[in-house]
Amino acid sequence: MTLSRRDVENIAHLARLEITEAELPVYVGSLSAILEFVEQLSSAATEGVVPMAHPLEGQVQPLREDAVTESDRREAYQANAAAVEAGLYLVPKVIE
Amino acid sequence: MNAHRATAAELGRGLRAREYSSVEITRHFLERVGRANPSLNAFLTVTAERALEDARRADLRIARSEGGPLTGVPLAHKDIFCAAGVLTTCGSRMLSNFVAPYDATVVERLAAAGMVLLGKTNMDEFAMGSSNETSYYGPVKNPWDTSKVPGGSSGGSAAAVAARLAPVATGTDTGGSIRQPGALTGLTGFKPTYGRVSRYGMIAFASSLDQAGVLAQSAEDAALVLGAMAGHDPRDSTSVNAPVPDYAAGLEMPVRGLKIGIIREFFGEGLESRTGGAVRAAIEAFRALGASVVEVSLPHLPLSVPTYYVVAPAECSSNLSRYDGVRFGHRCAEPRDLMDLYKRTRGEGFGAEVKRRIMTGTYVLSAGYYDAFYLKAQKVRSLINADFKRAFGEVDVLMGPTTPTPAFAIGAKIDDPILMYLNDIYTIGANLAGLPAVSVPCGMVDGLPVGLQIIGPHFAEERLLATAHAWQRETDWHRRLPPGYA
Numbered sequence: 001m002t003l004s005r006r007d008v009e010n011i012a013h014l015a016r017l018e019i020t021e022a023e024l025p026v027y028v029g030s031l032s033a034i035l036e037f038v039e040q041l042s043s044a045a046t047e048g049v050v051p052m053a054h055p056l057e058g059q060v061q062p063l064r065e066d067a068v069t070e071s072d073r074r075e076a077y078q079a080n081a082a083a084v085e086a087g088l089y090l091v092p093k094v095i096e
Numbered sequence: 097m098n099a100h101r102a103t104a105a106e107l108g109r110g111l112r113a114r115e116y117s118s119v120e121i122t123r124h125f126l127e128r129v130g131r132a133n134p135s136l137n138a139f140l141t142v143t144a145e146r147a148l149e150d151a152r153r154a155d156l157r158i159a160r161s162e163g164g165p166l167t168g169v170p171l172a173h174k175d176i177f178c179a180a181g182v183l184t185t186c187g188s189r190m191l192s193n194f195v196a197p198y199d200a201t202v203v204e205r206l207a208a209a210g211m212v213l214l215g216k217t218n219m220d221e222f223a224m225g226s227s228n229e230t231s232y233y234g235p236v237k238n239p240w241d242t243s244k245v246p247g248g249s250s251g252g253s254a255a256a257v258a259a260r261l262a263p264v265a266t267g268t269d270t271g272g273s274i275r276q277p278g279a280l281t282g283l284t285g286f287k288p289t290y291g292r293v294s295r296y297g298m299i300a301f302a303s304s305l306d307q308a309g310v311l312a313q314s315a316e317d318a319a320l321v322l323g324a325m326a327g328h329d330p331r332d333s334t335s336v337n338a339p340v341p342d343y344a345a346g347l348e349m350p351v352r353g354l355k356i357g358i359i360r361e362f363f364g365e366g367l368e369s370r371t372g373g374a375v376r377a378a379i380e381a382f383r384a385l386g387a388s389v390v391e392v393s394l395p396h397l398p399l400s401v402p403t404y405y406v407v408a409p410a411e412c413s414s415n416l417s418r419y420d421g422v423r424f425g426h427r428c429a430e431p432r433d434l435m436d437l438y439k440r441t442r443g444e445g446f447g448a449e450v451k452r453r454i455m456t457g458t459y460v461l462s463a464g465y466y467d468a469f470y471l472k473a474q475k476v477r478s479l480i481n482a483d484f485k486r487a488f489g490e491v492d493v494l495m496g497p498t499t500p501t502p503a504f505a506i507g508a509k510i511d512d513p514i515l516m517y518l519n520d521i522y523t524i525g526a527n528l529a530g531l532p533a534v535s536v537p538c539g540m541v542d543g544l545p546v547g548l549q550i551i552g553p554h555f556a557e558e559r560l561l562a563t564a565h566a567w568q569r570e571t572d573w574h575r576r577l578p579p580g581y582a
Contacts, residue, residue: 008455015413015458016420016435017451018443026448027455030513034456037514038402038469044476051474052481054304054334055290055530056554062333076197082427089422092431 001035097124100260104317108165118151118168122212125170129261136237138255140175141183142215150212167210172262174253175216178297179203186299187219187231190425190445200297201329202308209324214262218252221447223301225249226519229510230449239578244503247277253311254281259581265311270302272523274309275535279498279547282537286310286318289554290530291336294329302411305527315564319343341558349562352386355491361397362496362522374539374546375497394483399476400524406460406473413457481529488553498535498547532557536564537573
């Protein structure tokens with residue numbers, strides 16, 4: 001399977017990744033090679049096979065009491081943010 | 097002081113016998129780190145002050161005859177585990193400024209056991225790699241030969257323990273990231289059953305495969321540390337709610353009568369002949385211990401690498417979408433708008449391999465390709481799982497090589513992703529099926545260690561540790577130190 005430059009640009013956009021002009025041909029090559037490599041999966045007969053979503057059978061998603069378990073640690077968590085004001089995260093203007 | 101020549105278990109016994117204090121041995125290991133780390137690049141952060149505080153506290157506990165077998169014993173954590181107040185980079189520029197606001201459950205539990213934190217170890221970026229060359233902070237060198245890779249992604253932890261800069265270290269294993277570096281550096285690398293150890297505070301790569309484990313000098317050390325970190329955690333919904341056996345107590349379980357299956361598919365093309373020879377000889381040696389050995393076939397296992405390289409990137413593309421430059425981590429300078437903020441932050445913050453996997457995952461999950469790639473891979477994963485189940489109907493454990501070759505040269509495979517991915521050809525199956533597995537040293541080729549892999553059914557940790565322990569009672573491969581680090 002061969003991807004085009006446009007395909008890779010589109011994937012990079014979906015993944016919100018800026019890819020430079022110099023990087024683009026490298027990803028065109030390696031992503032095409034990976035997709036070609038994984039195509040050998042088509043050799044396996046999988047009719048009627050249930051896809052495996054979890055390594056342990058019979059594990060059910062546990063539920064807990066609907067009670068507050070977290071304390072307010074906003075300041076500690078926001079200490080890692082690049083831009084904060086009045087307890088709010090700052091991002092570039094979204095609405096004109 | 098010879099503390100670095102002792103295993104974690106031996107250090108624990110020495111501490112309780114008051115042969116030395118935790119502060120003394122902690123200083124000894126910190127000094128070794130200071131001396132060897134500039135050339136090995138195994139540690140990203142050395143927490144010297146905290147280590148000495150931990151050690152003083154441990155000495156007080158020991159003086160009151162409190163604590164357990166690991167109290168006062170130093171350790172290193174892979175830099176994928178959050179440790180409160182400590183820089184936690186995951187080997188990435190994206191988290192180059194991230195100081196964890198809380199402890200991972202693994203970190204919390206090993207601290208509660210009295211272990212002393214020496215620091216955080218280098219790793220492939222976001223655990224994506226098999227050579228430790230994708231780290232933003234530079235490659236780790238293999239102490240057995242510094243022109244070779246230590247394996248990955250837990251390469252820093254492996255190099256640190258192999259060079260005895262730490263008696264034991266944690267790792268994580270998504271496709272072989274504990275067992276493969278363990279094999280390439282002559283260590284006991286233990287990956288537990290999926291869900292056995294909490295993933296809370298362990299930075300996510302592929303959530304249906306990720307599992308924390310141990311890089312240790314011996315099965316006994318692995319048993320002690322695993323016992324201290326395993327167990328149910330309500331903060332990880334995939335953590336299994338089942339009691340944790342006393343792994344150290346189970347070590348003497350006899351090998352006599354054990355049914356061993358040799359995985360036929362692991363001895364084909366691609367396996368370096370002397371590596372294969374050492375592994376075969378090790379398996380044969382189990383017969384003399386009273387085990388029986390039969391060949392078994394797992395016909396879908398050769399498809400494990402392509403299956404993994406659909407499933408793991410898919411989960412990675414989803415997990416790593418959280419790095420948006422808003423709440424934590426790297427942020428690009430002067431973003432024009434929100435889209436520019438996302439794209440440049442992620443373009444700058446992630447390295448080439450991480451971007452490659454995010455894009456692979458984005459593609460295989462995208463409209464029109466989901467069925468052909470992702471759903472197909474999850475079906476093949478079922479077939480691989482069924483192969484293992486069938487095999488464990490006939491045998492107690494499966495054996496084979498951990499890696500196709502001993503450690504390879506730095507730079508040899510980094511430009512060819514497929515070649516790099518094929519390094520994990522023998523380890524990935526256990527991750528896809530969620531099985532526990534261990535690599536133990538079983539020989540040397542050209543001065544480099546070779547690993548024997550032992551895979552068991554779900555929750556067979558005790559059996560695997562006892563089998564590895566029996567092997568280590570008969571051999572001394574695990575006791576050898578790289579020249580220059582004795």
